[in-house]
Amino acid sequence: MVDYRKCAMIGCGFVGASSVFALMQSGLFSEMVLIDSNRDRAEGEAMDLSHGLPFGRPMEIYAGDYSDVAGCGLVIITAGANQKPGETRLDLVNKNVAIFKQIIPEVVKHNTECILLIITNPVDILTYVALKLSGFPPQRVIGSGTVLDTARLKYLIGRRLGVDSRSVHAFIIGEHGDSELAVWSSANISGIELNRFCEQNGNFEFRKAANELYTDVRDSAYTIIKKKGATYYGIAMSVRRIATCILRDEHSILPVSSLIQGHYGLEGLCMGVPAIVGSKGVEKVLDINLSGEEQLELMHSADELKKVLASLDLPK
Incomplete structure (x- = not known):
């Protein structure tokens, strides 16, 4: 059984951290776990965000690993290589498909009932990649699209x-x-x-x-x-x-x-x-x-x- 008040953010770069900040202010979640290949970055973002909780609503924000996606109702993926000046979103595809081949099996190992929300570019390609790698029903694999x-x-x-x-x-x-x-x-x-x-x-x-x-x-x-x-x-x-x-x-x-x-x-x-x-x-x-x-x-x-x-x- 998943808890839709618990969310995981995989990737704590500019997009991931900004998204957690927006979600923190929404009051949607009671627990958010931040996962990043750079553990220090995830811990730093969690600390920085947590210090603002007295101005918001009670919740728990912490750095974790893939085992912490267990029980999450929503798993958001922003991890991937950044789009560089002059580079199209589709130019990113090979680098980020390789990253997803590492991430998605780890998520599935610990949680097969969540909704996957894909943000990483090229988002349409990676939504399809996540669908195929996860084996989830199509309705539970969503990309930010347009x-x-x-x-x-x-x-x-x-x-x-x-x-x-x-x-x-x-x-x-x-x-x-x-x-x-x-x-x-x-x-x-x-x-x-x-x-x-x-x-x-x-x-x-x-x-x-x-x-x-x-x-x-x-x-x-x-x-x-x-x-x-x-x-x-x-x-x-x-x-x-x-x-x-x-x-x-x-x-x-x-x-x-x-x-x-x-x-x-x-x-x-x-x-x-x-x-x-x-x-x-x-x-x-x-x-x-x-x-x-x-x-x-x-x-x-x-x-x-x-x-x-x-x-x-x-x-x-």
Whole structure:
């Protein structure tokens, strides 16, 4: 029996530590164990975070090893090599697949009932790798997918149109990377179709700016990495959002990465598409309406991922 108030974070780099900080403030967990190949780093992060507990909610944060994942309801993996300036997410694949071949068997040795939440890039490839190496049911292996990309799109649309980004409803889907696509055909502002909203508010130039916004979203990570070396706050908030959906059994719809089985005419890969997320993980992958052009772009994105998957040595 697992305890969904106990969580493990594997990897205590910028993303892992920032995610633990966000989760600590959420009040979702009563116990969090930090695991890293550098034990001193895990211990230092646990100490630093614990010193802030008097300002938050009672919980236990400590450094541990893989035996401590026993009983965890949620195991989050951020461990892996960092994306360097000029390097694509898919360039990371061989280094991080090798790391996952060490991590996943250790997790499974101590816990076969948890939900795995994969954050490490390239996240769609590594979600599929984790699924194959763990042998877990597909609904319990989730990647962060295009949750952050979608948030970036909502933020940029909201800023451009002068509305609260929480009133923007639009998705980035496909690979979390260079082949991702914006689903403009169903984008809306609180139920008002995007083009109509723009016309009603005299913003006739928005459609011309749409491709610019998409490019800004797609290239955000490259820009941030160039300027400050790494991205971590945005993804940390994404981790918190996904964890909240699971722990509170929200049945919220998020474009997480999970196994595609016939959806959009695709199968045999993981990528970010809207799905209902709750206490059992991915409850249902949703087929949203796409324009003909968007369907072709999604097929291209899937092909890019499948090329990489075909080169990997994974269990059948």
